[in-house]
Amino acid sequence: WLNKLFRISSNRTLEVEDLYQLSSRDKSDVLLKNFDQEWNKELEIRNHGGKASLFRALVRLFGTGYLLLSIPCFISLAGRSVYPIFIGLLVGCFSPQSTATKTEAYLYTLGLCLSIFFIVIFEQPSFFGAYRHGSQIRVVLTTAVYRKTLKLGSGTISQITTGRIINILANDMLKFNDATKFLQYLWVGAIVGIVMLVILWLQIGIASLGVIVVLIVTIAFTTIIASFLARERISYLKYADERIKVMNEIITGMRVIKMYAWEKSFAKYISNVRKNEIKHAFRIAYLRAVSISMQFVSPALMLFCSVVVYGLFGNHLDVARIFTVYSLVQGIRAIFMFIIPESIQNIKEASISLKRIEDFLLSDELQPLNEEESEKNRDVTQAAPIQITNLSVWWSDESRPILKDLSFSIKKNELYAIVGPVGSGKSTLLITLLGDVKTFKGQYWIQGNIGYVSQQAWIISDTLRNNILFGQEYDDEKYNQVINACALRKDLELLPNGDMTFVGERGVQLSGGQRMRVHLARAAYYDADVYLLDDPLSAVDVDVANHLYQQCICGLLAKKTRILVTHQLHHLRSADQIIVLNDGSIEYIDTFENLQLKSSIFSMPAQEQSPDAENDYRKIKFVKLYLDTPNFEKKRTESYANNKDKNGQVIEKEIQKTGSVSWRFYMNYFVSAFGVIPSAIALVIFFLTQASLNVTDWWFSRWSTAYQNASLSNNGSITINTVILFELSNLNVVGIYAGLLGISIALVFLRSWILARMAVKASEQLENKLFQSILRTVIHVFDTYPSGLILNRFSKDCAQMDDNIGYSLMFTVQCILLIFGQILTTAIINPWMLIPIVIVTIPFLILRKYYLNLSRDVKRLEAAGSSPIYSHVSTTLQGLTTLRSYGASSRFLQEFQHHLDRHTQSWITFISSIRWNSFHADFLSALLVAGVAFGLVLLPEGSINVGLAALIISYSTNLLGVVNWTIRTSSELENQMTSVERVDEYTKLPKEKEFYQKDDPKSEWPKFGRIKFEDVSFAHSEHLPLVLKSISCEIKQYEKIGIVGRTGAGKSSLIASMFRLAEPRGKILIDDVVINNIGLNCLRSAISVIPQDPVLFIGTIRKNLDPFNCYNDDQLWKALHEVEMGAYVSQLPNKLSNEVAEFGANFSIGQRQLLCLARAILKNNRILLIDEATANVDLATDAIIQRTLRDKFINCSVLVIAHRLSTIIDCDRVMVIEAGRIVEFDSPYVLLQSDGYFNKLVNETGTEESRNLRHQAENYHHD
Template sequence: MLIAFYLKIFLVVIGILCSRVGFYILVMSYVWMGYSTNTELVFYILSVFKDLRHTLGIIIPYGMGRAAELYSALVRINKVIQAEELPPKVGTDEPTLKPLIELKEATVHINDYIVLKNISFRTDSGLTLVTGTVGSGKSSLLKTILQDYPLTSGNLITHGRISYASQDPWLFPSSIKQNILFGEKFDQQRYQDVVRVCALQYDFNLFDKGDETIVSDRGLNLSKGQQARINLARAIYKESEIYLLDDSLTALDAHVQDYIFNECIKKYLRDKICILVTQTASHIQEVDNVVIMHKAQIKSIGKPDEKIIQVINELICKDDDLEKEILEEHEAEENEEKGEESKLIESEQITKRKVYSEVNKIGEVDFAVYKKYFIFGGGFFMMFIIVVLFGVTQGTESYSDKLITKWVDAQQKVLDLETNFTRYVQTEEDTDNFNIANNSTFGNESFIISLEEARENEKFTINLYSIMIVVSTVLGLIKTYALLDFCRKASINIHKTLSHTIINAVMSFFDSHFIGNILNRFSQDLNNIDEHLPFIFSECFRVAFSVGGIVFLMATVNWRFLIPFAVFFAILTLLRKFYLPTGRSLKRLEAASTSAGNVGLVLTQVFMLAGHVQWGVRQWADLENLMTSVERVLEYTEIKQEVTGGATVKNWPSQGAISYENVTLTYNNNEHVLKNLNFTVQPKQKIGITLEINDSGSNFSSGQKQLICLARAVIRKTKIVILDEATANMDHETDALLHDTIKENFSDCTVFTIAHRLHSILECDKVLVLDRGEIKEFDDPLSLLENKDGIFYKMVEQAGLLNYLS
């Protein structure tokens, strides 16, 4: 940035030197060579060099900046164009052929790491469930079928269109509806069916704008469950023959999982090929085929019979009661008389949930924005000094232009006197009357004195002009550097303030603001402030004082020139066009102008005036536009900051006791997400939290990421640990292992465990049940299970875990 900044200053300096000093040297060289100057020559050269200054000082730096941006863009685009490409896809998406997926001895390497090894798999109908331990290759199998992972060896054949729902929900900034449609043609009936089977209607009723609610970057303004269901709905809405669903039900409550599995996967996709990756044991008995992955290989494949259950028991669960648990869960589902959809609807909230959307300001940029910008640049005194420099510089330039006029007039007077004197002497030599000649001696001497005075005046004028040229050039360099340095300091200080404010912002700011909007302040807006605003400021000041200087010079020649200028400026300010009538008026007034020098002065100034005023109005508009970037950046320098004051307590917390007294939490003063919480947690207690209704490392699976996060928590050795769905993507074996690890490493800690898998919290000291931000139940698990009408009892009963504690 600094190199480009000083390069532009250098080019502006060159422009100033070429326009002022270059013109002076050229004219003086012409005189020193013995040629006499005239008005046409001087003012023609002056106008040419003023155009040259615009080219060298403005057009060329602007062009170099755009050329640098173009080069940078070409380099980035070229990297994308030359990136390694996937091989051409095999198979066909022709819907008329019988759908088919077939892998024959397929092996896949990613960066010398085996993700699939010797996989043979075939399906042409029905629901296939893929399960296995963490990192066993389940997601890699789906990505290989998608042909996102190229085969190292083996064959792959697919017939039919493929739709895919990723394990980590992918959402883009647009409405929920557009996230579901994803460019597909809108079909009202199909859309409503997809919304219903994905249990989204309840959530739409919560939002103020329903499915027109804008989703933020990566869907951060939605819950994990909402993200997962919208991600699933996008895949289901697309008309395909093959549906690949990568653990799309993990982030959902148990009863929502069951509803979507029955209504969406079993019924709505019953005539399709569907491959579902999941760790949910209750669904194994209801699928057509089960594929068990282990260490990048298919360990077992077949119908969900006793053999498959035994393999799952050995590799995944290692739980002698797995078969019993599956049967109990299946029984509980069959005995459920009430439909899941009605369950979702009965607890629907009446109030609408408001989701953040950026507010676009309208109208002119407030003066307060300019005021803050000036303060960041060095204050109003510094800006006043710069304005004075611009004024004095323009004064010296205008005065030097006026001196050119005087010099031309003085030289013209010298030439006239010299011509008249030569003619007078020749006349005296031709006459025979000596007495007349003697009588003319006095007149001859006065003629010589006038000629000498004229020459002295011409010499004084050109010397004074030389001084003004040097002064205006030096002042031009100083005022240009002063303004650009002022803008540079403002940019640096704004960036520092913005960075500090964002880093110390309260967490609710990041929960409710789009990450793209935040990044845009640091990219596009700061780029405008860094690169464009300084030169727009410089041009606005230069043009404003230049127009003022031109008007002043024209007024010194004839005050009537102010009338057409006033009309001209008013029209351009309001309409920014229609200046030709004014130009003609100025032409008509040319004949009324004290000498040849003044005529040349007015002509050159008039020719520049039209361009200057138009350019000035345009720069004025650009300045207003660019100041919106300052406005946007300053908006984020005033966000609420985290509290950093107070004394630091050594070894805090020492015990880990927690007490909530009438705690209420809101996001952006909208809905209450927590309401009047009152509870106490004793040191070392383990608390399970469950909610009734609504809860990047690309080279690692989601389960592996969770393992890394848990390891980080173990290493920190804190007194209070919060586990928010820490094992959601784990297989049962790893899940059980992790709970043993948690018990061992966090035995002296106060632990909060938030989980959809209820067995994760059944062994906690107490269970906290939340519904719509309020505490509904809080007691030890056995006490809660004694209340058969309680929320917790019903949830445990539905999950088939009533006998788990016994």
């Protein structure tokens, strides 16, 4: 099947469908089933007080297969121990004193060829089996890690972090491919190596101790190096985990980072982490360089010691014996200096990864409810499907309880509402009921399946319809009922392909309100028995919220048991019961009417409990911006129409280039490390190194011949004065040989050091360029490229550049120069030997061309196939609680296995092509040995010096494996260089304008906050249609402007244009300064923003408030106290230095919002944009925010993003945008006097609310 694939690849680019179809033994589901049988035994041992071992489980699963691989491995190594004997016998035939006949010479040649063909035939099946087992280990552990992820609670995930999980999958799993390839050679090689040492002893006796001493010293040295490497790898992986973890946050939160102008802070953080990572990468590279150099020069050292010692003991040293020793030493070196140390090193590195994986697989996971135990202790009937008894909950063992001693039951088909201050435990209660918290005491029991709607909408990268169906069968009637109940009908009409529109990763083509409605529709379509709804109404407009509440929650789901977390108290009148939480405890459980008499939350005036008047108590008039999100509206969705597939899919996929990697990338790679001149000097050193090695070999062959001739002429008696070569004494000859050898060894170490430094330095420079490019690229890139795709550049591709490319580069350069040097030396010795070399070279070149075509395409398919794996993992981690609540874990595991199996297809094809190439390369090398050996035998007697004939034969046998290894390493290098190619591609992403300009305004700008738009048009990208068209208006100093309009009108684009997230056309002026011409850092630093979805990053609270260390502790504490977060932070163990978990998971959304408000207070800018800061907070927190705005931002132009018209009715003026144009702009009262857009929007809120809004507008107008 590979021959067919090679033919296809020579004619066209390979597609996934062309690749190897996986057999059952390679499929992830079969492997996982077998793995579970062995792993469960280990877990049973652990349950009985023992220690579970992942290694033992893998040995039982794959050990037999590895033992069987030892058979072909032993045969191939036996061939390597036999052919040196035939070399000695054949070389002896060329001695002038030889009595061997031509027939004997031919028989020795035939023996040599047969032993080599045995190596060729049996070596590659052994390697293929090892690689395949490595692939199976990688697949089964990858699947096990992902499955384990599906069982981890939210608290455990926040401690482990997404970055660590992705790094395990991206880097740790690769170590098993390397560890298994020589595993069977570890013990078989040791046996054959000992046999070779015995043969060596029979050849040169006690002088073989010189070889053994060098061998022991070198093995000890490389073992020490391996231990250092293992230690350095642990440190390297620690910093790699940290970098990937932070990069995941940066990629996800890039919009916020840009609006806060925090690029410099994150760049500094990543730079510090990367410096530590690169420091260990350099050490790993240098240690590897020393190890490889020792392997490379050890044969020469062994030969020198053995031959010199043998000769100095007065023994007769003929050329045949010398080159038998030479060939034996090469074999001994290959086993003890390459195969065994390489195995030990790879096993050590893999053991580190195995320990990390084992720790992960043994981490605490959520346990399913013990229904039998619950049955004994519950007093539940069909009428009470939820019961909680004495429930307390902790996020971790060390933390204080989030929920304290809760006890209540919920009746069937009733609506229970949960209210309470920010951080009171409302969301924690819901995810506890989902079984997503592992540390609790007490009991809870839920009858029936659960539909869960999280506070932040979770959308998968698929069509809108599939997001709603979520694996359920399509039922047209039921589906349309859900669409109507969730107010999605008009949205489907606006989307380019209706419900078959591909919404992209995280739903990037949908607005925030649309995402939440799709999120709710998924739950409604699921048709669960119990619904847990975590404040889904806050993310949508007031009229849409009313529709969702009446038509979906109290309509379509009326006959379901429902728990609704909300801050919108006006909806609670129809709730059957209301639970009031405060500081994790139940304060009240009662009806709305009774709670009005009991709870302070419900004791405020009625107008504060209605959407019409909940802002009446606010005494400040500030600007409200009425919109769904600052991201994407209908117009933007429509703008993708020319850049989509049949499903409206516009999300960028992994780009699969064709053809060979351009030499430009190689040049850039080398030059980026050292520069042009140092790179040229390095190349000269490389050639000088190889020249010195060949000159040393030539000198040795001449000396050995002269040594033999002198010995024979003196009847085998050697004295200091009997050997004269080039008029030098024997000691001088030995001295020259030792000197040449010393120079060669020094140059080999220097060459390896240069290559090691070059590889890591180039990686460092390219990764820096990549990071700067990602940091400086336009926000449109993050909206269209899946996060897994971008993260893959920073994980797998950077790991390739840090680690694998340098390793392949060392071997490729040394092997190419070795082949070139040996061919040139052979040609100089006897030009006739070029005939078999040229004859074999032609098929070698054809073979490499075919192999490169195939391996390059397959490797690119393999790289492209890995991105869906990481994207799937990232999506899973973002919505882990949600997918578990729908019982979708098995389906997501199957989808993951599908992605993994597609990747394994390309990987198995790739390693098969390697073995195919290796077999044919070795076969051609064997033919070359046969051609050279028979050619030498055919030469007239005495036409070639015995030493030079021996050198030619040795060189030809050396090419066995070296040529194959060179083709492989050069091909692997080219395949690995596709990582450089992909990184280079991302360094050329479209960039924003400069951060800094020489004409930037002074630091006190702006003083007044005046904003002016002059004929401003705006598109989210150059190739997309305009979403703002000829906007012209002026906002006065400290003026409060509300901006309203329907979904897709262009409201968010107005904000994007002010931050220059894409470059606007026309002019925008702030305090008479044209912002189009100033640096982005200056502009964005001058505008404060509080986003709708508050974002916190990994690091300390201090770092999240003040990433540039501009403020002292007193200022930070003052800001925290002003947003009433000071008391909470002061009780944390490390206060301002307390760590923030990934994505701020250890803070509630309301607390995150208050921290964002504290950021704005610290910046003290004259322009503030607030993106519905009160959407996800209770009324008490809302009051804190409004009071803070009134007290701290009175002298600012404040723009607040909101969903409720009641929050913009008190503005100085209201701007109405429709289809990207301003259609109305005046005070609310004036606009309500005409039959315009704003008047229609108010009328659509309903009779009672419309009357209240008009009344408020009139009151503010006459104030």
